[in-house]
Amino acid sequence: MITVTCPVALHPDGAPLRIARADALLFAETTQPPAPAAAHLLFDALGLETRSALPLGTSTDITKGAEWHFILCRIKPPVRETWRHLTPDGTLVTGRWIPLSDAGNHPALDWIRATL
Structure with missing residues (x-):
């Protein structure tokens, strides 16, 4: 079975629930333990540093043959409304906080909404 790690970074103000996003849901297959893998993925993809990573x-049930690990990543301040980050492969991404209810359609997002 494949292991997929999905970091969940929520804006610390808590109301409404807002998730950090660039262009798509952030997840990756990994062989690392889920918590450090989530923190690493969040930093590489969005430039957000994780203070703590909690399962x-x-x-x-997300995708056939995969076990998805959802990790709540608490972000180190400062927390900006939008930001730019140069990824390790040289791509410039613009990150932003969007309401979890508006984050799109994906079974993983449905799981996050139902859990939170």
């Missing part, structure tokens, strides 16, 4: 849960 939210797992699911085998």
